[in-house]
Amino acid sequence: MIAGLLTRLLQGLGVMLVVGLLAFAVSTKLGDPVNNMLGQNATIEEREAMRRELGLDQPFVVQYGRYLGRVLRGQLGVSYRLGVPVGELLAERLPASVELSGMAMLLTLVLGVPLGIYTAIRRGSLLSKVILGASLAGLSVPTFLTGLLLIFLFAVQLQWLPSSGRGEVVSIGPWTTGLLTGSGLRSLLLPSITLALFSLALLLRLVRGELLDVLHSDHVRFSRARGLPERAIHFRHGLRNALLPVVTVAALQLGNLLAFSVVTETVFQWPGMGLLFLQAVQFVDVPVISSYLLLAAVAFVLINLVVDLSYLVLDPRVRSTVGRS
Amino acid sequence: MRRLAGLVLLGALLAVGSAAAQTFRYASTGDLLTLDPHSADEALSNSFKNNVHEGLVRFNEKLEPEPALAVSWKNVDPVTWRFQLRREVTFHDGTPFTADDVVFSYNRQRSKNSVMASHVATIKSVRKIDDYTIEYVTVGPDPILLRNLTEHFIVSKKWCEQHATTEPVAGLKEETYATRHENGTGPFQVVERLPDTRTVLVPYPKWWDLPNKKYAITRAEFRPIANAATRLAALISGELELAYPVAPQDVARVEGQKGFRVIKKPELRVVYLGMDQWRDESLDMPGSKKNPFKDVRVRRALYQAIDVEAIRAKVMRGMAAPTGLTIPEGTEGYDAKLRERYPYDPAASRKLLAEAGYPDGFPVTFDCPNDRYINDEAICQSLVPMLARVGVKATLNSQTKSKHFDKILRKSNNNTSLFLLGFSPETADAMATFVPTMTMKGEGAGAWNAGRYSNPKVEELVDQIRVEMNQEKRRALMSEVLRIHKEDFGHLPLHEQLIIWGVRDGVEVTPDARDRVQLRFVKMRQ
Numbered sequence: 112m113i114a115g116l117l118t119r120l121l122q123g124l125g126v127m128l129v130v131g132l133l134a135f136a137v138s139t140k141l142g143d144p145v146n147n148m149l150g151q152n153a154t155i156e157e158r159e160a161m162r163r164e165l166g167l168d169q170p171f172v173v174q175y176g177r178y179l180g181r182v183l184r185g186q187l188g189v190s191y192r193l194g195v196p197v198g199e200l201l202a203e204r205l206p207a208s209v210e211l212s213g214m215a216m217l218l219t220l221v222l223g224v225p226l227g228i229y230t231a232i233r234r235g236s237l238l239s240k241v242i243l244g245a246s247l248a249g250l251s252v253p254t255f256l257t258g259l260l261l262i263f264l265f266a267v268q269l270q271w272l273p274s275s276g277r278g279e280v281v282s283i284g285p286w287t288t289g290l291l292t293g294s295g296l297r298s299l300l301l302p303s304i305t306l307a308l309f310s311l312a313l314l315l316r317l318v319r320g321e322l323l324d325v326l327h328s329d330h331v332r333f334s335r336a337r338g339l340p341e342r343a344i345h346f347r348h349g350l351r352n353a354l355l356p357v358v359t360v361a362a363l364q365l366g367n368l369l370a371f372s373v374v375t376e377t378v379f380q381w382p383g384m385g386l387l388f389l390q391a392v393q394f395v396d397v398p399v400i401s402s403y404l405l406l407a408a409v410a411f412v413l414i415n416l417v418v419d420l421s422y423l424v425l426d427p428r429v430r431s432t433v434g435r436s
Numbered sequence: 437m438r439r440l441a442g443l444v445l446l447g448a449l450l451a452v453g454s455a456a457a458q459t460f461r462y463a464s465t466g467d468l469l470t471l472d473p474h475s476a477d478e479a480l481s482n483s484f485k486n487n488v489h490e491g492l493v494r495f496n497e498k499l500e501p502e503p504a505l506a507v508s509w510k511n512v513d514p515v516t517w518r519f520q521l522r523r524e525v526t527f528h529d530g531t532p533f534t535a536d537d538v539v540f541s542y543n544r545q546r547s548k549n550s551v552m553a554s555h556v557a558t559i560k561s562v563r564k565i566d567d568y569t570i571e572y573v574t575v576g577p578d579p580i581l582l583r584n585l586t587e588h589f590i591v592s593k594k595w596c597e598q599h600a601t602t603e604p605v606a607g608l609k610e611e612t613y614a615t616r617h618e619n620g621t622g623p624f625q626v627v628e629r630l631p632d633t634r635t636v637l638v639p640y641p642k643w644w645d646l647p648n649k650k651y652a653i654t655r656a657e658f659r660p661i662a663n664a665a666t667r668l669a670a671l672i673s674g675e676l677e678l679a680y681p682v683a684p685q686d687v688a689r690v691e692g693q694k695g696f697r698v699i700k701k702p703e704l705r706v707v708y709l710g711m712d713q714w715r716d717e718s719l720d721m722p723g724s725k726k727n728p729f730k731d732v733r734v735r736r737a738l739y740q741a742i743d744v745e746a747i748r749a750k751v752m753r754g755m756a757a758p759t760g761l762t763i764p765e766g767t768e769g770y771d772a773k774l775r776e777r778y779p780y781d782p783a784a785s786r787k788l789l790a791e792a793g794y795p796d797g798f799p800v801t802f803d804c805p806n807d808r809y810i811n812d813e814a815i816c817q818s819l820v821p822m823l824a825r826v827g828v829k830a831t832l833n834s835q836t837k838s839k840h841f842d843k844i845l846r847k848s849n850n851n852t853s854l855f856l857l858g859f860s861p862e863t864a865d866a867m868a869t870f871v872p873t874m875t876m877k878g879e880g881a882g883a884w885n886a887g888r889y890s891n892p893k894v895e896e897l898v899d900q901i902r903v904e905m906n907q908e909k910r911r912a913l914m915s916e917v918l919r920i921h922k923e924d925f926g927h928l929p930l931h932e933q934l935i936i937w938g939v940r941d942g943v944e945v946t947p948d949a950r951d952r953v954q955l956r957f958v959k960m961r962q
Contacts, residue, residue: 273675
């Protein structure tokens with residue numbers, strides 16, 4: 112058990128190293144940050160001096176070595192764009208992203224699981240067909256388009272909701288929240304729906320598929336033969352067994368929502384980490400880009416670990432194999 | 437009596453009306469990087485500075501210098517300028533403004549970590565004569581000192597010392613107190629600053645120019661909205677008074693919307709093509725020992741192959757002003773007589789290419805940015821077939837501005853043969869274009885001269901212009917530079933792009949030709 116956990120952690124460390132290298136390699140290939148930092152009026156000599164100061168005149172290996180050294184000492188560097196330590200910058204933007212992806216996750220679970228169950232049980236009904244058709248759209252229409260359509264409908268035409276931004280926020284210690292103000296909640300609605308649509312459709316279809324599989328398996332047929340009520344068959348014997356893959360995918364979706372809300376945050380000018388990341392890419396803000404990608408990797412490694420642990424609770428078969436090894 | 441009562445009532449109503457909040461909300465593509473006027477030299481940050489900070493001199497609406505924190509000045513000798521400072525000016529925290537602040541600001545702006553040093557680079561020293569008199573000594577006679585002083589921002593010595601921000605920050609330094617706080621003397625003061633979310637300003641009640649104020653707003657909110665469609669939606673849904681820039685393809689959408697209009701004005705920027713005139717062998721023709729662009733006939737052939745009218749009408753949807761000059765109208769030194777373009781004439785192009793020894797044309801890589809100027813990539817795409825028509829096989833290489841500038845500028849040894857660039861002389865003086873883009877010798881030369889155009893005659897003239905104090909003579913010299921450069925086909929100008937602002941009715945605002953919103957010129961009707 113503990114050995115298994117340790118192996119997992121070591122694997123996670125390996126992933127982090129690879130991601131770190133890739134993140135750094137990619138961010139140094141985005142162009143020249145110096146021109147963005149100094150502006151039009153800088154002379155050639157001033158540009159050279161800045162390049163030396165940033166260490167950009169060094170070979171790649173030296174630059175990566177320095178970067179790795181800094182990260183291991185817990186220093187993520189200072190943003191080229193804003194002159195703020197990257198750690199602070201990410202901490203400032205974290206609440207907005209967490210609230211957005213948290214709300215999107217909530218929508219995904221609250222709507223995705225029941226709708227999945229419904230479409231599995233009432234397979235032939237008209238409503239099921241409509242839901243499944245809509246879910247196909249949710250999977251295939253790109254996020255920026257959904258976002259713009261929602262803005263057009265609810266902000267421009269109906270003028271019910273604000274088109275962008277986070278509204279008024281309240282500070283609670285280092286955390287800022289928009290959940291406690293009316294304008295904050297109203298602002299959260301459109302972006303969280305936009306962000307949730309894909310994962311909602313995915314989860315819905317997954318729940319349906321898994322449940323259908325299970326409902327066709329022997330133990331369900333046997334339960335029916337025993338004359339158990341449909342309700343018990345669906346929820347006690349069916350759903351429980353269908354949930355395992357659903358938990359994995361839902362958890363990974365949480366990682367996706369958190370790390371890759373870039374498009375949604377840009378469309379809605381949501382001041383979270385995704386918007387920060389996009390601005391960093393445009394500016395070639397290397398410290399922010401590499402730290403953000405590293406952070407995303409940490410999030411995924413941790414989520415995977417939690418998922419693995421949850422299997423122990425959910426599935427007795429897993430428990431027994433881990434116990435034996 | 438009743439009439440009088442009516443007037444009083446009306447007066448009271450008007451007073452109430454003008455006291456009611458007039459909040460001017462506006463949005464652009466990004467946020468300012470810092471409130472510190474000496475720590476960023478970037479379009480949006482620059483466009484914001486004049487709202488809270490001032491120099492001894494400022495630009496009026498036509499970009500002509502006028503007194504600001506100085507009331508008058510005179511030349512004691514050709515290199516010594518004596519400025520009388522304005523009395524009774526206070527910084528936003530109430531501290532009085534004196535000569536010490538000017539000396540301090542000069543040193544701060546030219547210090548090692550300042551990115552705004554270029555605007556005070558010609559000033560050798562500063563001397564306080566008394567509390568309200570200072571002297572600047574320039575390196576040589578300096579005809580553009582006053583224009584540069586509009587970008588020489590005065591900060592409070594006491595405040596900076598109190599908050600340990602006596603030096604600006606650039607590069608790997610961490611932010612200081614001045615990054616998120618300001619203490620200028622300008623017409624507006626910042627009351628809230630949430631980076632990447634919003635910046636809120638209110639009029640400074642003790643501004644020295646309040647009796648002549650031209651603004652009529654009680655509050656301003658600036659928001660960055662990166663996505664063009666979202667920005668437009670925010671305007672049309674009534675969340676903004678001004679959104680800029682509006683993409684040319686969205687102009688009809690705004691104009692068709694009741695209660696909104698579009699303001700257009702040529703920007704102080706010319707979009708043009710540059711060619712490598714330095715290498716003996718073109719990067720795209722290895723082994724040939726030839727660089728076609730060294731031959732003026734080839735450069736002229738490319739020029740006459742470009743149907744600039746088609747670009748204006750189709751790619752830019754009319755939102756461009758074609759020009760034959762690389763400096764825009766409104767710049768000191770601009771010569772309207774030279775604006776006319778050589779005619780579009782593909783037949784003449786082909787003939788010129790044949791004469792130059794390229795009857796079948798030649799291959800060239802065409803470097804182009806795709807996120808810097810209005811429709812930049814589309815302009816380049818439309819140029820490729822135009823060049824192909826006369827035999828020049830251009831391979832388009834369009835990429836983000838960070839990669840584009842990385843490739844064409846000196847860092848990569850000007851690794852380009854043909855490129856698109858849009859250049860703005862920010863001080864509205866032609867020298868701001870001549871020196872970095874049309875010369876290779878001397879202070880500050882060549883930083884943006886990616887094709888390394890150099891003509892000894894131009895270099896000589898530019899050296900003369902640098903120190904020529906007689907305005908008429910100076911203009912004549914500048915015209916001469918423009919004429920030579922035009923006949924050299926040193927660059928191939930296309931157009932001045934238009935500033936396009938979407939505005940809600942009832943808001944009066946004049947764009948600064950540098951695409952800056954000057955809050956002191958914004959009026960809102962009740």
